[in-house]
Amino acid sequence: MHETTVAANIIDIVRNSIPSGDLAKIAAIRLKVGLLANVMKDSLLFSFNSLKENTPFPSAILEINEMPLIIKCLDCEKENTGNDFIFCCPACRSTHIEVTGGDELSISEIIINPD
Amino acid sequence: MSTITVERKILEKNDIIAGQLREEFNSKGIFVVNPLSSPGAGKTSLIEKLSGCLNKKINISVIVGDLQTDNDAKRIDALGIPVVQIITNGACHLDANLVRDAYKELKGKPELLIIENVGNLVCPAGFDLGEHYKIVLLSTTEGDDKPLKYPVVFRNSSVLLINKTDLLPYVNCSIDTMKKNALSVNPALKIFEISCFTGDGINEFAQWLKDNIHR
Numbered sequence: 001m002h003e004t005t006v007a008a009n010i011i012d013i014v015r016n017s018i019p020s021g022d023l024a025k026i027a028a029i030r031l032k033v034g035l036l037a038n039v040m041k042d043s044l045l046f047s048f049n050s051l052k053e054n055t056p057f058p059s060a061i062l063e064i065n066e067m068p069l070i071i072k073c074l075d076c077e078k079e080n081t082g083n084d085f086i087f088c089c090p091a092c093r094s095t096h097i098e099v100t101g102g103d104e105l106s107i108s109e110i111i112i113n114p115d
Numbered sequence: 116m117s118t119i120t121v122e123r124k125i126l127e128k129n130d131i132i133a134g135q136l137r138e139e140f141n142s143k144g145i146f147v148v149n150p151l152s153s154p155g156a157g158k159t160s161l162i163e164k165l166s167g168c169l170n171k172k173i174n175i176s177v178i179v180g181d182l183q184t185d186n187d188a189k190r191i192d193a194l195g196i197p198v199v200q201i202i203t204n205g206a207c208h209l210d211a212n213l214v215r216d217a218y219k220e221l222k223g224k225p226e227l228l229i230i231e232n233v234g235n236l237v238c239p240a241g242f243d244l245g246e247h248y249k250i251v252l253l254s255t256t257e258g259d260d261k262p263l264k265y266p267v268v269f270r271n272s273s274v275l276l277i278n279k280t281d282l283l284p285y286v287n288c289s290i291d292t293m294k295k296n297a298l299s300v301n302p303a304l305k306i307f308e309i310s311c312f313t314g315d316g317i318n319e320f321a322q323w324l325k326d327n328i329h330r
Contacts, residue, residue: 002208002238009125017121027116031125038241038267085266087300095302105241107121114116 006039006105007047010062011055013107023056028111034067034104035083041066065108070101129242132211136218136245140228146328147228149244150276151268152252154234157278159187160311161252162229166194167314168321169227173328176225178217180209180233187231197223208238211245226328236261240268247327248272254279256286259293262300269300274307276320281310 014029033039041064048062072079073089074096080089081101088095124130140147150158162177169175179187180201188200199217201209209232221228230246232239240249251272253261256279262269269275275297277290290308297304305323309316 002206006125009128013121013123013125013127017123018119036267036270038237085263085270085300087270087302095298097302105126106124110119110121112117112119 003039003043003047004051006044007051010048010107011051014057014060014110015055017107018110018112020056022112025113025115026057026060026110027113028061028063029107030063030065030109030111032065032067032104032106032108034102035069035085036099036103037105039105067102067104069099071097072100073097126242129211132215133243133245136211136215137247139218140245140247143224145225145228146324146330147230147244147246148248148250148274148324149230149232149239149246150250150252151232151236151239151272152234152254153236153257156234156252156254156257157276157311158231158234158252159190161276161278161309161317162191162196162231163194164311164314164317165229165321165324166191166196168318169324173227173325174223174225175227175229176221176223177229177231178214178221179231180213182207182233197221197225203233206233207235208233208242209244210242214244227324236265236268240265240271248274250274250276252276252278253293253297255282255288255290255293257288259288259290260296262293262297266300269297269304272301272304274305274320274323277306277308278311280308280315281313 052058068081068083070081075094076092078091152158175196177191177198182203185200188198191198199220201213201217230244249272251268307320
């Protein structure tokens with residue numbers, strides 16, 4: 001996945017989520033990045049750390065919460081959480097599953113320093 | 116320290132445009148597919164072959180993306196199909212914004228719009244272009260383990276076209292293994308075995324397209 005595009009989008013969203021007077025106080029930006037998002041954590045950190053130099057928040061840290069793949073079996077209704085690309089129920093071996101977690105690529109929270 | 120809850124998708128800008136495109140396509144009765152593959156797996160050849168089966172019966176238009184050249188657009192234009200070439204100058208995938216701009220220039224009143232993505236099995240998988248279905252092409256020369264190596268594109272696609280079946284006698288590829296690997300990642304994948312060189316299997320896929328156009 002295009003980590004530079006993702007980093008640039010993060011910066012845009014942050015700029016229009018926080019009042020401009022508070023941007024310099026941003027301490028951290030928390031992300032949820034699921035296994036299925038196809039984003040490499042180190043590459044994203046590298047891209048973000050390069051781009052943030054030209055923003056009002058050059059000291060902001062990106063905190064990346066890597067979210068596992070969660071599948072729910074539509075036959076036996078068991079849920080399974082893991083970090084491999086397995087789309088088959090480990091309990092009953094059914095492939096009749098739905099993905100209920102692991103496709104996140106979002107900004108969850110922004111942490112602001114006090115004045 | 117204060118914590119501001121944001122909960123916004125990082126690709127939301129793309130998704131909003133893609134949603135608008137999908138509404139536009141639905142309102143105009145246009146069925147839209149987005150073929151994805153590695154470079155050289157046969158996306159443009161597929162369009163050439165499909166035009167032979169479908170073009171007299173179904174109005175087709177094409178948007179095609181490449182880093183450089185309009186070679187693909189020239190091939191499609193030679194078939195009499197309205198086409199717009201997107202030159203990305205380095206972007207390795209199409210996004211909804213690029214497709215929206217190209218769609219504004221597209222001529223014709225298509226029933227079927229084919230948005231041929233940039234050759235790449237990674238990045239295009241994650242970008243919604245407003246299509247109804249992503250279709251992944253994998254050729255027999257690429258190896259039967261590719262669905263396991265690139266699970267996201269196979270997961271996000273609805274159809275797998277296994278191309279270059281005419282080359283099976285010359286390559287170390289098992290169709291059965293390829294299908295088993297693909298279905299292990301996405302059990303709902305509809306699989307067609309085709310050869311854009313000989314034309315084998317193209318009619319069956321063309322029928323699938325026709326069935327969906329008329330839905």
